[in-house]
Amino acid sequence: MVQAAMTRGREARGGGGFQQHKLAPYAFISPFYVLFAFFFLAPSLIALVLSLFRWDGINDPRFVLARNYGRLVSDKVFAQVATNTAIYAIASLLIVLPLALVLAVLLNSKSLRFSNVWRAMYFTPVVTSTVAITLVFQILYSRDTGLLNAPLIYLGLEPIYWLGDRSWAKVAIIILIAWRSTGLLTIYFLAGLQSIPEELYEAASIDGASMLQKFFRITIPMLRPIILFVSIIVLLSSIQIFDEPQILTQGGPANSTMSVVQYLYERGYTRLRLGFASAVGTVLFATVFILSLLQLQWYGVFRKED
Amino acid sequence: MGERFGQRLGVVALHVVVISGALLTVAPIAFMIYSSFKTTTEIFTLPPWLPPAEWSFKNYETLLTTWHFTYWYANSIIYAGVVTVFVLFFCSLAGFAFAKYFFRGKNFLFIILIGSTMIPFQLILIPLFILMSRIDWVNHPASMIIPWMAPAFGIFLMRQYIQAVPSELMESARIDGASEFRIYAQVIVPLVRPGLTTLAILTFLGSWNSYIWPLMVLRGNEVITLPVGIATMRSQATASQIPYGEMMAAATLVSVPVIVLFLMLQRYFISGLTIGAVKG
Numbered sequence: 001m002v003q004a005a006m007t008r009g010r011e012a013r014g015g016g017g018f019q020q021h022k023l024a025p026y027a028f029i030s031p032f033y034v035l036f037a038f039f040f041l042a043p044s045l046i047a048l049v050l051s052l053f054r055w056d057g058i059n060d061p062r063f064v065l066a067r068n069y070g071r072l073v074s075d076k077v078f079a080q081v082a083t084n085t086a087i088y089a090i091a092s093l094l095i096v097l098p099l100a101l102v103l104a105v106l107l108n109s110k111s112l113r114f115s116n117v118w119r120a121m122y123f124t125p126v127v128t129s130t131v132a133i134t135l136v137f138q139i140l141y142s143r144d145t146g147l148l149n150a151p152l153i154y155l156g157l158e159p160i161y162w163l164g165d166r167s168w169a170k171v172a173i174i175i176l177i178a179w180r181s182t183g184l185l186t187i188y189f190l191a192g193l194q195s196i197p198e199e200l201y202e203a204a205s206i207d208g209a210s211m212l213q214k215f216f217r218i219t220i221p222m223l224r225p226i227i228l229f230v231s232i233i234v235l236l237s238s239i240q241i242f243d244e245p246q247i248l249t250q251g252g253p254a255n256s257t258m259s260v261v262q263y264l265y266e267r268g269y270t271r272l273r274l275g276f277a278s279a280v281g282t283v284l285f286a287t288v289f290i291l292s293l294l295q296l297q298w299y300g301v302f303r304k305e306d
Numbered sequence: 307m308g309e310r311f312g313q314r315l316g317v318v319a320l321h322v323v324v325i326s327g328a329l330l331t332v333a334p335i336a337f338m339i340y341s342s343f344k345t346t347t348e349i350f351t352l353p354p355w356l357p358p359a360e361w362s363f364k365n366y367e368t369l370l371t372t373w374h375f376t377y378w379y380a381n382s383i384i385y386a387g388v389v390t391v392f393v394l395f396f397c398s399l400a401g402f403a404f405a406k407y408f409f410r411g412k413n414f415l416f417i418i419l420i421g422s423t424m425i426p427f428q429l430i431l432i433p434l435f436i437l438m439s440r441i442d443w444v445n446h447p448a449s450m451i452i453p454w455m456a457p458a459f460g461i462f463l464m465r466q467y468i469q470a471v472p473s474e475l476m477e478s479a480r481i482d483g484a485s486e487f488r489i490y491a492q493v494i495v496p497l498v499r500p501g502l503t504t505l506a507i508l509t510f511l512g513s514w515n516s517y518i519w520p521l522m523v524l525r526g527n528e529v530i531t532l533p534v535g536i537a538t539m540r541s542q543a544t545a546s547q548i549p550y551g552e553m554m555a556a557a558t559l560v561s562v563p564v565i566v567l568f569l570m571l572q573r574y575f576i577s578g579l580t581i582g583a584v585k586g
Contacts, residue, residue, distance in 0.1 A: 029400040
């Protein structure tokens, strides 16, 4: 029907107007494609080509075939940073995601008073500057006078060396990630909860179902597509993590908190190993590409349910 | 009666859990603001709720006098503001085309648009930086603005909003002899203000809080942004003399205005985040 209306509109105008109508959409979308070609597509292709070269940005690039990838695979530091990044991703999936899901259910409860106030409080980390809040956490993590160690200090116990110990430093980053992202994931889950028909819960209540039964038998199955969607968002953002470890620990101690993107930044930007860093970027791209395909798959899932 | 008592207990427990979690969430922000009135020594004194010996804006004064804080602030506002204006224009225009026109190659072009979101920024970090240095955009505001003027997600977002505008409105304007651009400017734009507000908030925030890109392309106190500037405050000091008091004042000035903005426009912000997730 809309198409018919459009055709009628076109016929009514004729002449030059007809031409304008045909060309206008191309003009309207062209800024995106020009910018995309120049600033995203071209650099992406350069990255793929550059990953086959050795180049410091000054001397002539030297073709080395797949040697950058070979080095990457055998590099102990890369193995370390890939493990660290995987730990961040898994911790986000297993800790932050369930936390956000439970929080969304609690915030969605009808018996909760002033729900908007609490929601706003939970959402503030989403908009807070990562750099600013990471500096705050740095103070909170301080060994001898940090707030997080205060209970241990008062009890006369050995304080935790949050940012100086290889394992605790990872925990410190994960706590920060949890603080930063729980609110965001809660927003997604709350949106998903709106789509569950109220009748399902009412019927379950009549059948005498408990709160927990409703949660596991209705909420979780009904939210399945959203949970999958959020899982992929979590994985994608974990893979691209940079700000938190860069500010909090600079990747230390001894690379124990360094993420893949930090590694890429350090090798490419600081040490000017441009070819090698491009190989890291390409590996990252392949990972993200596969995850994004999965994500689009879930978009399809949503559309069917709409 | 026992059941009702149990229900009440449940409601109380719900409030206890939700409220303590909420307080825990805002605690670091409260700590930041509170600390901005303390000296560095006082910040590192337990317990943290101990008030400063003397309430003063000294950290804020030092921030403005000894650091280039006003430059950083102005730069952040300019970069984020200009980017936002361009994003609103280009994304709504392209979103309009994808929502309301039928044209050859539309599906293919739309697939490219969606596919472009699969390129992680990190892949192009190094080559884009090389490109910037080749065209002399390192340390130039253009590097913070021009590549970011038409993000795919913004076009997708605006397309969602513009699809909801009835096509009949366009048709009657067209019969009245309005040009395609005038239809966009005078029919579409006024009707999708909520969508534009949403996109404006997301874009401004993204630019305001961005770190890795300005860290790479901007150098020198006159051009860097707030997050980069604040990180510099720490890296430039020796370990024993990191000006935490001033850094907390800076952190407060970066985040509090944005938080207030968020509280005022929360509705738009949340609809922007969830439009992709739920409506597909």
